[in-house]
Amino acid sequence: MARDFLSLSDAGGDMVAAMINDAIDRKAARRSWPKARPDADAPLAGHVLAMIFEKNSTRTRVSFDMAMRQLGGSALILESGTTQLGRGETVADTARVLSRMVDAIMIRTDDHAKIEELAHYADVPVINGLTDLSHPCQIVADLLTVVEHGFALPGLQLAWLGDGNNVANSLIEAAGLMKFSIRIGGPAGYEPDAGFIERARAAGGEVILTQDPVEAAAGAQIVVTDTWVSMGQAGGEQHVAAMGPYQVNAALMAAAAPGARFLHCLPAHRGEEVTDEVIDGVQSVVWDEAENRIHAQKSILLWALGRL
Numbered sequence: 001m002a003r004d005f006l007s008l009s010d011a012g013g014d015m016v017a018a019m020i021n022d023a024i025d026r027k028a029a030r031r032s033w034p035k036a037r038p039d040a041d042a043p044l045a046g047h048v049l050a051m052i053f054e055k056n057s058t059r060t061r062v063s064f065d066m067a068m069r070q071l072g073g074s075a076l077i078l079e080s081g082t083t084q085l086g087r088g089e090t091v092a093d094t095a096r097v098l099s100r101m102v103d104a105i106m107i108r109t110d111d112h113a114k115i116e117e118l119a120h121y122a123d124v125p126v127i128n129g130l131t132d133l134s135h136p137c138q139i140v141a142d143l144l145t146v147v148e149h150g151f152a153l154p155g156l157q158l159a160w161l162g163d164g165n166n167v168a169n170s171l172i173e174a175a176g177l178m179k180f181s182i183r184i185g186g187p188a189g190y191e192p193d194a195g196f197i198e199r200a201r202a203a204g205g206e207v208i209l210t211q212d213p214v215e216a217a218a219g220a221q222i223v224v225t226d227t228w229v230s231m232g233q234a235g236g237e238q239h240v241a242a243m244g245p246y247q248v249n250a251a252l253m254a255a256a257a258p259g260a261r262f263l264h265c266l267p268a269h270r271g272e273e274v275t276d277e278v279i280d281g282v283q284s285v286v287w288d289e290a291e292n293r294i295h296a297q298k299s300i301l302l303w304a305l306g307r308l
């Protein structure tokens with residue numbers, strides 16, 4: 001069975017919850033094992049994942065590779081610049097060929113339409129490793145981290161500060177699927193995608209937009225931010241200046257709920273969207289979040305290949 005994971009909605013709320021539970025179980029079952037030793041059941045033995053990168057990556061690349069090893073399979077990396085895709089071979093033909101050679105494809109690209117086209121022509125599962133529009137794999141790891149730290153997802157109060165980017169869009173999608181509240185604090189003109197907001201509200205999530213960073217953070221159990229300028233964005237002085245008031249620093253964290261946790265998908269731009277005192281502080285769970293990319297990817301891969 002080939003299931004594409006282009007967005008969290010492809011799996012749905014119940015399945016995202018099942019992914020989190022499976023990740024918790026698998027993580028516990030291999031605690032303190034060597035990192036590449038396969039899980040006892042090695043459910044993806046003999047399977048290969050191809051990863052296509054049209055943008056840089058550290059966590060997504062390593063976590064998918066380690067996830068495949070832990071599931072008993074393996075992964076190969078295709079830097080698009082050294083493939084024929086990078087010389088103009090079509091996405092459709094690339095999809096057809098890779099479908100004959102590997103069991104699943106993960107792609108990190110720019111235009112979301114490209115991953116949709118790849119999924120359309122591929123016979124094997126296609127997984128979204130980040131596009132300009134969304135980053136659903138990151139959010140499975142984030143939700144896993146939130147649950148591990150003792151928070152229930154339904155009714156959760158979460159604040160997002162800064163740019164309304166791909167990660168924000170997928171977090172908003174999660175608010176709808178898992179029924180939590182997300183308050184977005186960011187400057188006018190940098191709001192998340194309107195379609196994601198509309199669908200999340202229709203699904204029963206609460207999405208509040210404000211230009212006041214303290215109002216966004218007030219009482220939040222989870223505070224999240226990301227780079228002010230994403231890969232492929234032009235950025236520029238005006239963009240960066242507009243983001244200044246939304247920096248997550250100790251003063252802003254003081255507005256959040258007592259015991260609030262700080263999340264950042266990384267890479268962080270210390271001194272810009274977050275200060276050292278916050279990312280290195282006791283409320284930060286960013287290293288758990290990064291590790292959880294492996295455990296989340298395993299659940300996503302198992303679902304995509306019909307094993308979950």
Ligand code: CP
Nearest residue numbers: 057058059060265266
């Ligand atoms: N968070 C994340 O996707 O990191 P990479 O860009 O390093 O893959």
Ligand code: NVA
Nearest residue numbers: 165167226230231266
């Ligand atoms: N929003 C960031 C996420 C990086 C993992 C970007 O797209 O560059």
